[in-house]
Amino acid sequence: MTQQRHMYRLVTLLLLAATLTVGGCGSKPPKPSSTAPTETNAGASAEGANATNAAGAALGSQEEVGGPQAGLLANRIVYFDFDSAVIKGQGVDVVAAHAKYLAGNPQARVRLEGNTDERGSREYNIGLGDRRAQAVRRSLLLQGVSEGQLTIVSYGEERPADPGHDEAAWAKNRRVEIVYLTPAGQPAAQPKP
Amino acid sequence: MAAQPTLNIRRLWLPLSLLLAVLIGAGAVRAVHAALQIEITSGVRDPIPIAIVPFAPAPPDDGGLDVAGVVQHDLEGSGRFKALPRERMPASPARADAVTAADWKAAGSDYVVVGRLTAHGNGMLAVDFDLVNTLTGVRLATQRFTGTPAALRNAAHKVSDAIYQKIVGVRGAFATRVAYVSVDGSPPTQHYQLIVADADGENPHLILESRFPIMSPAWSPDGQWLAYVSFESKLSGVYVQLVRTGERRLVSARAGINGAPAWSPDGRKLALTLGGSNGNPDIYVLDLTSQSLTRITDDPAIDTEPEWAPDGRTLYFTSDRAGSPQIYQISSGGGGRPRRITFEGNYNARPRVSADGTELAMVTLEGTNYRIAVQDLASGALRVLSRGRLDESPSFAPNGATLIYSQREGARGALATISVDGLTGLRLKAQQGVICDPAWGPFGT
Numbered sequence: 001m002t003q004q005r006h007m008y009r010l011v012t013l014l015l016l017a018a019t020l021t022v023g024g025c026g027s028k029p030p031k032p033s034s035t036a037p038t039e040t041n042a043g044a045s046a047e048g049a050n051a052t053n054a055a056g057a058a059l060g061s062q063e064e065v066g067g068p069q070a071g072l073l074a075n076r077i078v079y080f081d082f083d084s085a086v087i088k089g090q091g092v093d094v095v096a097a098h099a100k101y102l103a104g105n106p107q108a109r110v111r112l113e114g115n116t117d118e119r120g121s122r123e124y125n126i127g128l129g130d131r132r133a134q135a136v137r138r139s140l141l142l143q144g145v146s147e148g149q150l151t152i153v154s155y156g157e158e159r160p161a162d163p164g165h166d167e168a169a170w171a172k173n174r175r176v177e178i179v180y181l182t183p184a185g186q187p188a189a190q191p192k193p
Numbered sequence: 194m195a196a197q198p199t200l201n202i203r204r205l206w207l208p209l210s211l212l213l214a215v216l217i218g219a220g221a222v223r224a225v226h227a228a229l230q231i232e233i234t235s236g237v238r239d240p241i242p243i244a245i246v247p248f249a250p251a252p253p254d255d256g257g258l259d260v261a262g263v264v265q266h267d268l269e270g271s272g273r274f275k276a277l278p279r280e281r282m283p284a285s286p287a288r289a290d291a292v293t294a295a296d297w298k299a300a301g302s303d304y305v306v307v308g309r310l311t312a313h314g315n316g317m318l319a320v321d322f323d324l325v326n327t328l329t330g331v332r333l334a335t336q337r338f339t340g341t342p343a344a345l346r347n348a349a350h351k352v353s354d355a356i357y358q359k360i361v362g363v364r365g366a367f368a369t370r371v372a373y374v375s376v377d378g379s380p381p382t383q384h385y386q387l388i389v390a391d392a393d394g395e396n397p398h399l400i401l402e403s404r405f406p407i408m409s410p411a412w413s414p415d416g417q418w419l420a421y422v423s424f425e426s427k428l429s430g431v432y433v434q435l436v437r438t439g440e441r442r443l444v445s446a447r448a449g450i451n452g453a454p455a456w457s458p459d460g461r462k463l464a465l466t467l468g469g470s471n472g473n474p475d476i477y478v479l480d481l482t483s484q485s486l487t488r489i490t491d492d493p494a495i496d497t498e499p500e501w502a503p504d505g506r507t508l509y510f511t512s513d514r515a516g517s518p519q520i521y522q523i524s525s526g527g528g529g530r531p532r533r534i535t536f537e538g539n540y541n542a543r544p545r546v547s548a549d550g551t552e553l554a555m556v557t558l559e560g561t562n563y564r565i566a567v568q569d570l571a572s573g574a575l576r577v578l579s580r581g582r583l584d585e586s587p588s589f590a591p592n593g594a595t596l597i598y599s600q601r602e603g604a605r606g607a608l609a610t611i612s613v614d615g616l617t618g619l620r621l622k623a624q625q626g627v628i629c630d631p632a633w634g635p636f637g638t
Contacts, residue, residue: 111427118583118601119563119583120518120540120542120556120558120563120585121498121511121518121542121543121556121585121586122408122409122543122585122586122629122630123408123409123452123453123466123497123498123511123543124495124497124498124511124513124518124542124543126408126429126450126452126453126466126474126497127450127466127468127474127495127497127513128495130449130450130468130472130474130495131472131495133472134471134472134473137472151428151448152448152449152468152472153424153427153428153429154429154450154468155406155424156406156408158376158406158408158424159380159383159406160379160380161380163379165583165601165603
């Protein structure tokens with residue numbers, strides 16, 4: 001039984017890189033080089049001017065702001081059990097506090113960001129994170145918040161609060177974050193599917 | 194925006210000076226600070242012994258690439274071949290008629306590959322190779338590929354494809370590309386990159402970078418475009434981007450989820466997941482020319498991860514309408530009723546169908562482990578191929594013989610391949626950070 005097992009040694013190019021940042025697969029690409037072949041100029045950046053498009057323009061007014069900080073309002077995170085979108089325990093009180101604030105301040109706006117732990121399929125987790133954000137949204141609406149104050153996004157497993165890979169980390173990552181946005185102006189209407 | 198990327202794999206024997214020359218020539222010296230490690234994790238019990246003789250060069254401008262080295266790397270990386278070390282080669286022929294078959298047989302090789310580069314005019318190069326059976330002395334294949342010196346690596350992969358097809362009987366997928374996502378850091382200082390590289394991880398090009406998530410790259414059938422999800426506006430959007438030029442277009446930024454794009458086989462439509470402001474993700478088909486949107490599913494469950502059947506008539510997708518995620522099939526024209534495809538276990542998601550439409554790859558939950566499985570669509574039989582704990586995102590090679598997927602090892606994320614017979618596999622590993630969401634591109638032309 002000779003299971004073939006080759007370890008391809010690699011010439012780590014670390015030698016060449018004096019300008020290290022922490023990172024591996026997510027390492028930064030080299031800056032544009034005047035000698036770079038044109039074919040390498042195919043990249044796009046999502047930062048800055050290149051991001052100007054329908055979505056970017058529409059969302060330009062949604063800058064994050066500090067928002068209210070008194071009492072429970074300082075708590076912006078609602079946690080969930082595994083495979084659950086049920087608001088529980090302290091989450092109920094946190095949502096109620098924000099509902100009261102938002103209902104009393106109709107110019108205030110928030111983005112509800114749904115998140116999951118890392119297990120399972122990425123796009124399916126987008127769905128699960130969305131389900132959690134929708135649960136918070138429905139609860140806020142029932143408590144007098146108006147629809148126009150709320151924006152929903154699900155990041156699925158993409159933006160963990162805790163980068164660990166155990167149940168303790170996962171429990172921190174199954175969450176909805178309530179992010180206050182600048183109250184000025186109105187978000188541009190987006191077409192519904 | 195220049196985008197000379199950062200990932201490089203080199204065999205140890207590749208002279209460092211050559212490596213430096215290649216990198217300098219590509220303008221990639223600055224900020225190259227990460228390398229993918231490649232290792233074979235499993236191979237067949239009796240790999241085919243083959244000798245790949247260094248190709249005769251064509252000075253002065255032959256691209257500076259060790260073509261035979263690339264071919265050797267490809268064939269050994271498939272897990273099905275074992276190459277004769279160069280120091281044990283009895284001779285250095287460049288043509289089939291210069292091969293003394295018995296000498297190579299005596300050196301233990303069943304096959305020998307010889308080749309040469311020649312200047313072809315207008316700065317073009319020709320790569321010729323011959324494949325000889327050492328037992329019979331018969332020349333099994335001979336072929337010429339021409340191109341610019343810059344395209345030499347691709348030509349080398351095409352040599353590998355031809356050899357693989359002749360000996361194994363399946364078209365090789367070495368001259369193909371893979372798109373994947375790399376993630377570095379933690380929120381709020383995440384750094385996402387969408388990268389396209391050769392199937393062996395070499396020659397990486399940056400397609401997009403962002404401080405916010407990039408997900409779900411999907412190739413157009415002609416290999417010219419990528420569709421993907423970007424959260425660069427902090428909300429989700431589906432974009433399509435021309436790989437060669439970087440030109441891109443936002444095709445969906447509706448309220449709620451915009452996700453999981455998949456090109457129709459004719460390249461004219463995208464299937465995608467839209468949530469709407471009230472949630473409830475469902476599958477839609479977007480006509481890229483007319484912008485018209487057709488609703489495919491309408492269910493309070495999570496319906497997502499659409500995948501076209503090769504004939505374009507149906508879509509596979511993930512839904513938890515029965516309480517746990519399972520895979521269903523539905524007409525791609527709208528108005529159909531879904532048919533459930535998976536029944537084993539309580540988590541089957543992210544379907545990907547083989548090019549011949551006979552097999553469906555997916556993420557399945559086995560005990561507490563998320564693994565890659567393949568279901569034979571005719572018999573319904575499911576076989577689990579991977580052995581990891583958090584395996585995700587399977588994607589078929591265009592020849593249907595191999596899958597690429599992402600895996601976790603502690604904090605590291607790596608890409609791995611596994612043959613659909615489960616016999617051979619390899620791993621492409623970043624030194625730090627996470628690489629994920631691989632999508633294997635179509636055959637080149």
